[in-house]
Amino acid sequence: MTGLARRAHPFTPGAVALAVMALAVILPAPRATVVLFIGTALLGIAAGAGKGVRLSFAVATPFWVLLFVMHALLGADGRIPAPWGGTYSPTRLAWALEQGSRLGAIIMASLTFAAEFDPHRFLQATIARRWPFGVAFLVVATLDAAARFGEQARRLREAQRTRGLRVHGSLMLRARAIPALVFPLLLASITEADDHALALETRGLTMPGVRTAIDPPSDSLIDRLVRWVMLMLVVAATIWRITR
Numbered sequence: 086m087t088g089l090a091r092r093a094h095p096f097t098p099g100a101v102a103l104a105v106m107a108l109a110v111i112l113p114a115p116r117a118t119v120v121l122f123i124g125t126a127l128l129g130i131a132a133g134a135g136k137g138v139r140l141s142f143a144v145a146t147p148f149w150v151l152l153f154v155m156h157a158l159l160g161a162d163g164r165i166p167a168p169w170g171g172t173y174s175p176t177r178l179a180w181a182l183e184q185g186s187r188l189g190a191i192i193m194a195s196l197t198f199a200a201e202f203d204p205h206r207f208l209q210a211t212i213a214r215r216w217p218f219g220v221a222f223l224v225v226a227t228l229d230a231a232a233r234f235g236e237q238a239r240r241l242r243e244a245q246r247t248r249g250l251r252v253h254g255s256l257m258l259r260a261r262a263i264p265a266l267v268f269p270l271l272l273a274s275i276t277e278a279d280d281h282a283l284a285l286e287t288r289g290l291t292m293p294g295v296r297t298a299i300d301p302p303s304d305s306l307i308d309r310l311v312r313w314v315m316l317m318l319v320v321a322a323t324i325w326r327i328t329r
Contacts, residue, residue, distance in 0.1 A: 090201040094308040095210045098198050101128075103195035104315035111322045114183035122190040122264020129197040137200030141193040146187055152181040202228050206302050213301035241269055 090098050103127050114119055129138040160177030167173040204225040211221035245266060 088201065089205060090132040090134045091141040093118060094302050094304045095203060095207040097308045097311050098201060100312040102198035102320050106191050107191035107319045108322055109187045109317070111326055115179065115186050116185065116187035118190055122186050125193045125319055129193065132202045134197045137195065137197030140200060141196045144196060145189045145199045147193045149185045152185050156181040199228055206228050209298045209301045212296045213298040218296060237273060242266060243275070
């Protein structure tokens, strides 16, 4: 187990991610949200979640470009000459920066948490806390399904390429390849879901009773302090925005 994010109690990264997403909505933009986004990226790198940080930048960049083009370049409010030539709308640019920083912080928090999520430790922690197992397993299945779905899509794409399917080239070629990729992927996902449901049923997933955690992760004082600090930050930010 490497990285602070994986060594911490499973509830701690989740609490930090939820707090960042809440603060991204509560805090005023753009200054506070830009600082929040940068701080989240630095925290993710320091916690050993660099993969999630890189993925977050890759996912957020197209949205930033779209916001810049649609609002700053094509916005009609108070257009002025741009340093790079042409004109742009500074008011719409400020709005794009506000929404882009909020969206970037939410993407950064959620994808960084998902990249370092450990299903086994999370389930053991919820069992130790006597949380409803169905709810805990729903969270685990949702977060784990994305990774399995992506890996299955990559295998299917490579298999179809060996059969002569062209998945690169012009937009028309890629559009023609979509049915040959999507329909087998959906069928495989449905079949896999049935197999997983049967396997979980035979292992007593729906059986009532109290479950015993085999190796519950330790919940240190630092973990508890971090979760309480995140909660207090969200509460304080909410009160500040209401009363300002």
